[in-house]
Amino acid sequence: MRANxxxxxxxxxxxxxxxxxxxxxxxxxxxEVLKSIKKNITIQQMIQTLKFAKNAGIITAxxxxxxxxxxxxxxxxxxxxxxxSLPADEFFFFSMIPYKGTEAYDELKKQETEGxxxxxxxxxxxxxxxxxxxxxxxxxxxxxxxxxxxxLLRQGRALQIKSVFLxxxxxxxxxxxxxxxxxxxxxxxxxxxxxxxLGGRINKCINRVFMK
Numbered sequence: 001m002r003a004n005x006x007x008x009x010x011x012x013x014x015x016x017x018x019x020x021x022x023x024x025x026x027x028x029x030x031x032e033v034l035k036s037i038k039k040n041i042t043i044q045q046m047i048q049t050l051k052f053a054k055n056a057g058i059i060t061a062x063x064x065x066x067x068x069x070x071x072x073x074x075x076x077x078x079x080x081x082x083x084x085s086l087p088a089d090e091f092f093f094f095s096m097i098p099y100k101g102t103e104a105y106d107e108l109k110k111q112e113t114e115g116x117x118x119x120x121x122x123x124x125x126x127x128x129x130x131x132x133x134x135x136x137x138x139x140x141x142x143x144x145x146x147x148x149x150x151x152l153l154r155q156g157r158a159l160q161i162k163s164v165f166l167x168x169x170x171x172x173x174x175x176x177x178x179x180x181x182x183x184x185x186x187x188x189x190x191x192x193x194x195x196x197x198l199g200g201r202i203n204k205c206i207n208r209v210f211m212k
Contacts, residue, residue: 002024003045004040007052014056014058020058021061023061023063024046024088025063026039026062027064027065028064028075029078030078033070036068036069037104043082046086050087054087059167060088061090062083062091064093064094064156065093065096066079066137067137067139067144068104069096070107072143072144076144079152079156083156088163090160091156091159096138097126098138111141112139117140117141120139135153137153161178161182162174162178165177166178
């Protein structure tokens with residue numbers, strides 16, 4: 001839901017209705033980037049809304065995107081720093097995927113013709129190779145290179161893995177899982193195993209014993 005959507009009473013009602021977790025698409029940790037993507041929310045609104053949800057006993061998750069159009073490396077670093085300070089339970093980081101028909105795609109293609117942006121794949125290529133679970137940058141710019149994007153995406157994904165395991169399995173087992181699967185490849189491998197019949201059964205047994 002949006003960070004400026006609800007108050008304490010709303011979250012209390014959600015909890016009474018059986019809601020356990022809610023996610024927010026903050027997308028960026030820099031106020032100027034939030035304005036540029038027309039998010040129409042503030043970081044302070046996000047913080048206050050997270051406190052409302054926490055007071056009601058609801059688990060919270062916050063999503064970020066690394067690599068918005070015109071975002072610089074220094075601006076994107078603020079997303080990592082903000083995530084570490086937010087009163088949320090889980091964090092998720094994704095690479096910017098510009099789809100045809102969106103303002104972001106049109107803006108980036110315009111910048112490509114001006115020599116300001118370089119796409120690292122053609123359109124079909126990055127649709128095929130990139131997904132919500134990838135940490136590959138689709139394009140780079142003068143102000144935010146491929147190497148810098150990969151660095152921040154790895155940092156964000158590490159924070160994501162740690163927050164998910166600690167929240168879902170507690171500090172002890174969660175930290176053990178984090179140390180075992182602290183790489184994007186192993187994290188995705190664990191998710192694929194969990195989706196198998198045997199993996200699902202093992203996951204349910206672990207959840208019954210350790211899930212908070």
